[in-house]
Amino acid sequence: MAGLELLSDQGYRLDGRKATELRKVQARMGVFAQADGSAYIEQGNTKALAVVYGPHEVRGSRSRTLNDRAVINCQYSMATFSTSERKRRPHGDRKSTEMSLHLKQTFEAAVLTNLYPRSQIDIYVKILQSDGGNYSAGVNAATLAVIDAGIPLRDYVCACTAGFVDETPLTDLCHAEESGGGTSLAMALLPRGGHIALLQMDARLHQDHLETLMEAAMTACKSISKVLDQVVRQHLQEVSALTGE
Amino acid sequence: MLKSKTFVKKTRSGGVMKIVREHYLRDDIWCGTEGCVECKQEETVLQKDVHIESNLCSFPHYLLPDTNVVLSQIDILEDPLIKNVIILQTVLQEVRHRSAPIYKRLKDILHDKEKHFYTFTNEHHRDTFIEREPGESANDRNDRAIRVSAKWYSDHLKKALSEEEIQIVLLTNDRGNKEKAVESGLLTYKCEEYVKSLIANPELVDRLALTDDDKNEITSSKVLFPEHLPLSRIQAGIKSGAFQQGTFRASRDNYLEATVFVHGEGDQSTEVLIQGLQNLNRSVHQDLVAVEILPQNQWVAPSSVVLQDEGPKEDDATEEVEAEKTLKSAAGGAESRKPTGRVVGIIKRNWRPFCGMLFLSQIKEATRHLFTPADRRIPRIRVETRQAATLAGQRIMVAIDGWPKHSRYPNGHFVRSLGCAGDKDTETEVLLLEHDVPHQDFSQTVLSFLPKMPWSITEEDMAVREDLRHLTVCSVDPPGCTDIDDALHCRDLPNGNQEVGVHIADVSHFIRPGNALDQEAANRGTTVYLTGKRIDMVPELLSSNLCSLRCNVERLAFSCIWEINDKAEIVKTRFTKSVINSKASLTYAEAQMRIDDTNMNDEITKSLRGLNSLAKILKRQRIEKGALTLSSPEVRFHIDSETHDPIDLQTKELKETNSMVEEFMLLANISVAQKIYDEFSECALLRKHPAPPPSNYDILNTAAKSKDLVIHTDTAKALADSLDAAQVDGFPYFNTLLRILATRCMMQAVYFCSGMDSDFHHYGLASPIYTHFTSPIRRYSDIIVHRLLAVAIGADSTYPDLMDKHKQSALCNNLNYRHKMAQYAQRASVAFHTQLFFKNRGIMNEEGFILFVRKNAIIILIPKFGMEGTVFFENKNKPSPKLTFNQEATTLTVEGHTFNMFDKVKVTISLDASNIQHQKIRMSLVEPVILGVSVAPSEDNQPKAKKAKLDG
Numbered sequence A: 001m002a003g004l005e006l007l008s009d010q011g012y013r014l015d016g017r018k019a020t021e022l023r024k025v026q027a028r029m030g031v032f033a034q035a036d037g038s039a040y041i042e043q044g045n046t047k048a049l050a051v052v053y054g055p056h057e058v059r060g061s062r063s064r065t066l067n068d069r070a071v072i073n074c075q076y077s078m079a080t081f082s083t084s085e086r087k088r089r090p091h092g093d094r095k096s097t098e099m100s101l102h103l104k105q106t107f108e109a110a111v112l113t114n115l116y117p118r119s120q121i122d123i124y125v126k127i128l129q130s131d132g133g134n135y136s137a138g139v140n141a142a143t144l145a146v147i148d149a150g151i152p153l154r155d156y157v158c159a160c161t162a163g164f165v166d167e168t169p170l171t172d173l174c175h176a177e178e179s180g181g182g183t184s185l186a187m188a189l190l191p192r193g194g195h196i197a198l199l200q201m202d203a204r205l206h207q208d209h210l211e212t213l214m215e216a217a218m219t220a221c222k223s224i225s226k227v228l229d230q231v232v233r234q235h236l237q238e239v240s241a242l243t244g245e
Numbered sequence B: 001m002l003k004s005k006t007f008v009k010k011t012r013s014g015g016v017m018k019i020v021r022e023h024y025l026r027d028d029i030w031c032g033t034e035g036c037v038e039c040k041q042e043e044t045v046l047q048k049d050v051h052i053e054s055n056l057c058s059f060p061h062y063l064l065p066d067t068n069v070v071l072s073q074i075d076i077l078e079d080p081l082i083k084n085v086i087i088l089q090t091v092l093q094e095v096r097h098r099s100a101p102i103y104k105r106l107k108d109i110l111h112d113k114e115k116h117f118y119t120f121t122n123e124h125h126r127d128t129f130i131e132r133e134p135g136e137s138a139n140d141r142n143d144r145a146i147r148v149s150a151k152w153y154s155d156h157l158k159k160a161l162s163e164e165e166i167q168i169v170l171l172t173n174d175r176g177n178k179e180k181a182v183e184s185g186l187l188t189y190k191c192e193e194y195v196k197s198l199i200a201n202p203e204l205v206d207r208l209a210l211t212d213d214d215k216n217e218i219t220s221s222k223v224l225f226p227e228h229l230p231l232s233r234i235q236a237g238i239k240s241g242a243f244q245q246g247t248f249r250a251s252r253d254n255y256l257e258a259t260v261f262v263h264g265e266g267d268q269s270t271e272v273l274i275q276g277l278q279n280l281n282r283s284v285h286q287d288l289v290a291v292e293i294l295p296q297n298q299w300v301a302p303s304s305v306v307l308q309d310e311g312p313k314e315d316d317a318t319e320e321v322e323a324e325k326t327l328k329s330a331a332g333g334a335e336s337r338k339p340t341g342r343v344v345g346i347i348k349r350n351w352r353p354f355c356g357m358l359f360l361s362q363i364k365e366a367t368r369h370l371f372t373p374a375d376r377r378i379p380r381i382r383v384e385t386r387q388a389a390t391l392a393g394q395r396i397m398v399a400i401d402g403w404p405k406h407s408r409y410p411n412g413h414f415v416r417s418l419g420c421a422g423d424k425d426t427e428t429e430v431l432l433l434e435h436d437v438p439h440q441d442f443s444q445t446v447l448s449f450l451p452k453m454p455w456s457i458t459e460e461d462m463a464v465r466e467d468l469r470h471l472t473v474c475s476v477d478p479p480g481c482t483d484i485d486d487a488l489h490c491r492d493l494p495n496g497n498q499e500v501g502v503h504i505a506d507v508s509h510f511i512r513p514g515n516a517l518d519q520e521a522a523n524r525g526t527t528v529y530l531t532g533k534r535i536d537m538v539p540e541l542l543s544s545n546l547c548s549l550r551c552n553v554e555r556l557a558f559s560c561i562w563e564i565n566d567k568a569e570i571v572k573t574r575f576t577k578s579v580i581n582s583k584a585s586l587t588y589a590e591a592q593m594r595i596d597d598t599n600m601n602d603e604i605t606k607s608l609r610g611l612n613s614l615a616k617i618l619k620r621q622r623i624e625k626g627a628l629t630l631s632s633p634e635v636r637f638h639i640d641s642e643t644h645d646p647i648d649l650q651t652k653e654l655k656e657t658n659s660m661v662e663e664f665m666l667l668a669n670i671s672v673a674q675k676i677y678d679e680f681s682e683c684a685l686l687r688k689h690p691a692p693p694p695s696n697y698d699i700l701n702t703a704a705k706s707k708d709l710v711i712h713t714d715t716a717k718a719l720a721d722s723l724d725a726a727q728v729d730g731f732p733y734f735n736t737l738l739r740i741l742a743t744r745c746m747m748q749a750v751y752f753c754s755g756m757d758s759d760f761h762h763y764g765l766a767s768p769i770y771t772h773f774t775s776p777i778r779r780y781s782d783i784i785v786h787r788l789l790a791v792a793i794g795a796d797s798t799y800p801d802l803m804d805k806h807k808q809s810a811l812c813n814n815l816n817y818r819h820k821m822a823q824y825a826q827r828a829s830v831a832f833h834t835q836l837f838f839k840n841r842g843i844m845n846e847e848g849f850i851l852f853v854r855k856n857a858i859i860i861l862i863p864k865f866g867m868e869g870t871v872f873f874e875n876k877n878k879p880s881p882k883l884t885f886n887q888e889a890t891t892l893t894v895e896g897h898t899f900n901m902f903d904k905v906k907v908t909i910s911l912d913a914s915n916i917q918h919q920k921i922r923m924s925l926v927e928p929v930i931l932g933v934s935v936a937p938s939e940d941n942q943p944k945a946k947k948a949k950l951d952g
């Protein structure tokens, strides 16, 4: 018998979660001292690191400078040891370039770039271990890092994936579920206003199902935002305790 | 809410490539027991009041079987007596991994509300999950997991049930497992012990599969067969090239001979011959085996002798030695020797339950008997039963449990009885089972996906569909057809062109992808039409009611509408989901009458005439392009309405209206094929008909040559033309015979997925692309095509499997298999009814034509009945006449008389019922009269005058 049973008759997924349950999320902010902002996140077995530099003067070619807002520069990469098969990942392969572009679009929508005209913000995201939802983990880590860097955001940007199995939406897909065929939708959401910063899907899906799938993804994003919020508050408490304020 | 915080997280790894997966453990998995006060469950499955009477367990209890019990004793679990069973997730997963058919059966039981089988997700339960310990095998770990869960359950039930006490009974056949379970205080029995203790149902014992322990008792200790190699050595051997892997195909005529079909790369497939019991080494037809090729000096030629295993013999090999000697002496010369080998091991058994009959042991009071399967390729099976006297003379089913190396025959157990042999219902059941036609009643789960009655078309339906109720649509079908899947209309357009619509039942509206109803239909693949019986692909509510486009009711349809000019050229094609209201359900004859009756000028008739004239042009154009019109005589029985016995049989007659409907169905299929291929070039489900290789035509060429004619077979067009030209004066039936032969040369048309193949051509229809769209009620392929088309026009949504070419290709394989088997079953059904017919008629005299000439026989076609039979010139009890076979000219000379192909002969037809399992039609030669060969015509000369029964 080929394939895995993604959703059992009893309603459990491969790893024991129910359809709309998320994986365990753990995050830390300020993991590196040299960078302006940094964060590390674990969503299940997907582990991502994000580092932010800036805002600073535009480096390299001056022509990229924007007079009314900051330029956001994103770089996404995967560690060679991030998957079970060790692979050399040349810098700027197609997948990474695409992901970088997605991240850039996401954060252009979220960061109040108009506060920093003629400057640049660099966001580096590295996937240390990959188990599905790389983009989402990257976005969530980057959000924390951007907050850590003290750059004002419109709202938390939270990302989550959702898929569709047996007419049931599943949220926060793990690798086995992503590769099990079928639709996978990635969403980045500004939860307070319900604005979608990015929506990406690479398989066919009928529009009738899109709404249910998007709703599931949105609910998941909102749950993530609560976790991120807690992480930020806890981090603030720790930091303020240290500085004695 | 984020729930993950409450879970303990564990990871597990394994395999060659390290796979790390998360494994969440939960505290919200409930026990499923009615009346449990600890669990916060909404629904319960296991009953509070358990009634099963057992000598061993006089108290209420639930059963908890381990994996091996489920795998080997699924027949027991399926029995209605067995209820309230806990199936652990560990067990379910192991079963899924090890046997797909048993997994499906287990799932069916789990879905059956009456059975009260509960799946406990123990692997994700906080208290029942265990980790594999260092040095522990996966099997041992699973056994331990089962024991831990059983223990948890019994402790949980003690705590959680206030009044009654229900115990857990662990069923396992593994001795080690049992000991450990007893040690930890669990109530544990072997499945066999438990079943024997049941008071209510002693017959259940017969359905027990034999376990390893019992086998030793049954068989003598003498080792008859070489040991099978373990899988690891087989794999190593295959890798090194020492062994070959292939499908074992037993010979139908010789139980000591078989071939192993070795799949090579690409078209490089070879056949390895296996001869003799030792070399066959307990392989059963269709097993996947590993063979070792013998050194070339031990190669043999396939023997031409017929050897039936005459049993019942006890495990005595002497007779086999004799038989094998005969085999060797019968072998041909050195030039016909083939690669010969021996089976060294079994990679995968492909055992299914087999139909057959029990032959009672001569020893009275014996409980062990030999079972003879209906399929000659399957060996006899030894079964143990206490009901032998009742089962004698019945058709029964038996499953093989194993074949130990010291047993001449495999061991099996009785599954169920099908009824009296020779009985019409029984025989139908047998032929369905033997052709693997799924024919059980639809399960409750499947039926639950049917629309709720009373059903009507809703406003939402109307909103997304085109309202075509005003059109004069009608259907034309064979008489008595209740599953009408197509209807037609034709009307004049103001611009002088005509609008023709083909409206097909919108089955995909009712059958949604992936649900149990859909899976069942996909598995069945096709509706099977037997004589006097139909095995539906979809439940009757759909096939004969909601999807059937009957007249004067509103029905949902998928319409293909063309604008066609007077040269029958398509100006415009469109597809739409619609609502229609058929104005008339006609038979071919009724439609023909309307067209021919010049007095009738109503809308329906005008529409029919329009269709008919267009169809004629379309047909002509198609034939000009080289489409073939071949013929194969189809037999139809007139069935007595009371006794349901066939009372007359005749070949089906084709009317002009048959071809009218057919023409538009072809046109619709081609239009749809083009559309779905344009839209989904990778995953369109199409149908192709490959051109036959030239050698296939040999028989046709020799046949034509015998009448000094030449048949050109280079292209379909050439073949069609030369078939048309092939006429012999004073022999009008010759052309039909030739076309029957041409049909035999053809390849099988098959479904395929466009992304997996490059050759789409349909040879028979001379169309570059083709698919099946017009019969979704009775063919699953059409449902897929409907779904593809619906997505293409934005009327429905897609789903992953539809766009997955590998999955679709696998589906096509199943559909092709089911269609082939359905065809065989249909032929077997016709054959059985022909036998019934002749049984009631006695011996009859008929005229026929020689279709083929063989070494020792001629094959005769009786045009009146569309049936074929063989006249053998060799008879066991008589000295054989002088036979001279000329292969070149395909003639056979018998005692001075030469038989040519197409010769007209007279024969007597009778039923030979000497072998109750294999009754057959016997033909004997009457004319030409050959002394010592031909027989006298039957006295009871002609059958009673055919009753003037209208074909309707």
Ligand SMILES: [Zn+2]
Pocket (backbone or CB within 6 Å): B030, B031, B032, B033, B036, B037, B038, B039, B156, B160
């Ligand atoms: Zn409970």
